[in-house]
Amino acid sequence: MALTRTSSGQVHNGLVRYAKKNSSEMIAEVFAEWKFSSNPRPIAAAIGEFIDNHFKGR
Incomplete structure (x- = not known):
């Protein structure tokens, strides 16, 4: 899942308060879920993939 522009409501629905x-x-929260969950939510996967693509190996 690629990161795209989204409404704040869509992002908020996927995260804790x-x-x-x-x-x-x-x-x-999303990084830990992406790394340690066997089934991360789409928002966690998208942000985790973004972090990995832009910062892995630095």
Whole structure:
């Protein structure tokens, strides 16, 4: 799944309440889910793939 522009409501529906209020918590939540879940949510997979594609090996 590629990251695309989306409404804030769509992003918020996929995250827990504290992650909606703090961008660092959002990144931490989705990254951990992407790395450790056998079935990450689409938002976690999209952000995880983005991080991997842009920062892996740095």
